[in-house]
Amino acid sequence: MSYKIVLNIHNKDIMDKLLWILRHFENEGIEIIDYKKNLEQAKWDEEYVEKHWREIALSTDSADLDDDERLYEAYEEFYHEKHSD
Amino acid sequence: MMKDYTRLMKSFIMKNILIDLNVLLDYYEENRRKKYPDSIKAFDFLKHKDFAFVSSSSIDNLEFLKYSDLSRAYPTKTRKEKLKIVHKIIREILSYFKIAKTPSYIEIDYEDIEDSLIVASAKAIDGLILTRDEKLLSKCPDITISPKEFLGKYVYYNDKSREIKMLDLSREIFNIYPEIEKGLDKVIAKSNFILGEEVRQLEEKIANYVGTKYAVGVSSGTDALVLSLRALAIQRKKKEFFDKEDLIITTPFTFTATGEAILRAGATPLFVDIDIDTYNIDPEQVEKAVKKYGKKVKGIIPVHLYGQPCNIDEIMRIAKENDLFVVEDCAQSLGARWDGKQTGSFGDTGCFSFFPTKPLGGFGDGGMITTNDEELYELLLMLRKHGGKDKYNVEYIGYNARLDTIQAAILIEKFKHLDDFNERRREIAKNYNEQLKDVDWIKTPYEHPKAYHVYHQYTIRVLNGRRDELQKLLRKKGIQTMIYYPVPLHEMKVFVENGMRVVGDLKEVQKAVKEVLSLPVEPLLKKGEIVSVLNSICFSILIY
Numbered sequence: 001m002s003y004k005i006v007l008n009i010h011n012k013d014i015m016d017k018l019l020w021i022l023r024h025f026e027n028e029g030i031e032i033i034d035y036k037k038n039l040e041q042a043k044w045d046e047e048y049v050e051k052h053w054r055e056i057a058l059s060t061d062s063a064d065l066d067d068d069e070r071l072y073e074a075y076e077e078f079y080h081e082k083h084s085d
Numbered sequence: 086m087m088k089d090y091t092r093l094m095k096s097f098i099m100k101n102i103l104i105d106l107n108v109l110l111d112y113y114e115e116n117r118r119k120k121y122p123d124s125i126k127a128f129d130f131l132k133h134k135d136f137a138f139v140s141s142s143s144i145d146n147l148e149f150l151k152y153s154d155l156s157r158a159y160p161t162k163t164r165k166e167k168l169k170i171v172h173k174i175i176r177e178i179l180s181y182f183k184i185a186k187t188p189s190y191i192e193i194d195y196e197d198i199e200d201s202l203i204v205a206s207a208k209a210i211d212g213l214i215l216t217r218d219e220k221l222l223s224k225c226p227d228i229t230i231s232p233k234e235f236l237g238k239y240v241y242y243n244d245k246s247r248e249i250k251m252l253d254l255s256r257e258i259f260n261i262y263p264e265i266e267k268g269l270d271k272v273i274a275k276s277n278f279i280l281g282e283e284v285r286q287l288e289e290k291i292a293n294y295v296g297t298k299y300a301v302g303v304s305s306g307t308d309a310l311v312l313s314l315r316a317l318a319i320q321r322k323k324k325e326f327f328d329k330e331d332l333i334i335t336t337p338f339t340f341t342a343t344g345e346a347i348l349r350a351g352a353t354p355l356f357v358d359i360d361i362d363t364y365n366i367d368p369e370q371v372e373k374a375v376k377k378y379g380k381k382v383k384g385i386i387p388v389h390l391y392g393q394p395c396n397i398d399e400i401m402r403i404a405k406e407n408d409l410f411v412v413e414d415c416a417q418s419l420g421a422r423w424d425g426k427q428t429g430s431f432g433d434t435g436c437f438s439f440f441p442t443k444p445l446g447g448f449g450d451g452g453m454i455t456t457n458d459e460e461l462y463e464l465l466l467m468l469r470k471h472g473g474k475d476k477y478n479v480e481y482i483g484y485n486a487r488l489d490t491i492q493a494a495i496l497i498e499k500f501k502h503l504d505d506f507n508e509r510r511r512e513i514a515k516n517y518n519e520q521l522k523d524v525d526w527i528k529t530p531y532e533h534p535k536a537y538h539v540y541h542q543y544t545i546r547v548l549n550g551r552r553d554e555l556q557k558l559l560r561k562k563g564i565q566t567m568i569y570y571p572v573p574l575h576e577m578k579v580f581v582e583n584g585m586r587v588v589g590d591l592k593e594v595q596k597a598v599k600e601v602l603s604l605p606v607e608p609l610l611k612k613g614e615i616v617s618v619l620n621s622i623c624f625s626i627l628i629y
């Protein structure tokens with residue numbers, strides 16, 4: 001059995017401290033999988049996009065593209081949204 | 086087995102690469118980058134390469150797929166915000182790679198329309214699809230390549246068999262293909278194939294550029310010369326053709342078309358020697374010829390060889406003093422200037438060629454005549470169209486020698502790049518000059534202080550008598566070179582048997598024929614490729 005916690009931390013200092021503490025438990029069975037900037041928080045205005053677009057782009061987790069069913073759903077969603085703008 | 090290997094190797098060499106959507110997506114997602122490192126390496130290798138393309142059909146798929154991924158990762162973001170990110174990616178991709186069109190000759194496979202589109206795109210550019218898609222790889226093994234295979238075999242074979250060509254026309258064409266395609270589509274849609282609007286536009290552009298009142302689009306550089314001479318015979322002799330006794334002075338160190346035109350206009354070529362420094366006709370020899378043959382001499386055809394203007398001041402002075410016409414052979418010199426004035430603006434006419442390898446080259450034959458003389462202009466218009474003002478009002482023995490609208494449309498687009506390409510060739514020449522100036526058995530080209538040489542050819546002289554050996558060595562190293570011209574006109578049967586005259590012993594021509602060697606001056610040559618030519622020459626010096 002294993003457990004997973006996903007946190008949103010709004011303070012960089014606290015995140016650093018938490019990470020520091022958690023690292024002490026790495027031998028007891030805690031595995032730090034990932035921690036990253038929450039890019040969703042900020043407003044994606046021109047300036048922010050200019051600076052962070054690559055980081056944002058790289059951070060997606062694409063589903064298996066061979067799954068046609070999901071692909072068509074996404075396709076429908078995209079064009080539905082486009083034409084209802 | 087052996088046969089298979091050769092086929093494999095052949096199918097890789099010098100092929101364009103069309104990057105499939107999956108490889109593009111790999112590049113822009115961290116997880117996929119880790120999972121598919123070969124995609125990333127291949128993408129990085131292909132950035133800004135002349136032979137790397139993405140299919141127009143991939144672009145909107147990329148937009149929606151990346152958009153969907155972003156939607157899943159960032160559910161609170163608006164459509165506008167997400168699209169901003171996607172469009173950054175697309176812009177970056179299009180800054181690295183050219184677009185390959187989706188042509189109309191698609192064989193649609195209804196099981197996978199997307200694949201049909203990209204396969205059709207690959208055929209349009211004679212390319213291989215770089216893809217991770219196993220289904221596509223096994224369905225179309227002849228036109229696909231996986232990133233792994235690409236990094237291994239493709240890069241290896243192409244590096245080993247890399248050839249530096251004199252010119253790389255398909256590289257040049259793909260470089261500006263969107264502009265050319267636009268021109269072609271316009272003509273095809275209107276189907277005004279004979280003397281359409283584009284011919285008139287190009288004539289106007291060339292006349293403005295060269296600095297003459299008129300320009301007439303014709304079917305080739307050769308026809309430009311023939312029509313010019315015929316028009317001059319009509320104007321000056323009031324006869325359809327020159328007479329056999331009429332002599333026209335030219336250089337024997339040129340392409341055969343220059344002399345051929347004289348014969349076709351009824352006259353006889355009078356060959357004189359060249360100035361070995363410029364490879365152009367020597368005005369002193371012209372003067373000698375005029376003195377020797379007097380009134381029989383009717384005109385001069387100076388050739389601005391390799392893109393370097395002749396000493397046209399001297400030629401024009403001699404012509405004026407002796408009432409001779411001057412037809413400038415500018416087949417190799419569009420954009421070259423003498424004392425700030427364009428070649429083709431000095432003589433009675435200037436004759437340009439749009440043969441594909443020329444400074445301004447079409448997708449076939451074509452040419453242009455420039456002139457300031459209204460009477461000649463009117464005659465040229467008639468001669469190129471069967472000899473009459475209209476079909477049923479024919480005055481002269483004419484030709485069907487029109488420039489095709491479709492060629493004009495292509496040339497209009499390519500013309501926009503002419504000055505830039507001439508500058509690039511000059512830059513390459515400068516590089517060669519600097520590196521070769523200290524080799525005592527190589528004579529680099531001389532540029533007259535009044536000349537703006539456009540280096541249609543960069544031609545050296547190999548002074549140690551081992552030119553052919555050097556050419557062979559360079560060929561082995563993958564460097565293409567050419568000899569322009571191994572046989573001078575006065576040694577060709579057609580001129581010998583048709584009464585040609587010769588002044589002096591033409592010893593400079595004889596020397597040039599044995600010593601000249603033209604090196605690659607493709608305007609799109611990269612620094613590294615220029616260095617590679619120079620290294621190969623240096624290497625040849627060592628093992629000589």
Ligand SMILES: Cc1ncc(COP(=O)(O)O)c(C=O)c1O
Binds near residue numbers: 306308417
């Ligand atoms: C010096 C010279 N004159 C005339 C021509 C004839 O031009 P074209 O091939 O367009 O007939 C050429 C080129 O081919 C040339 O190099």
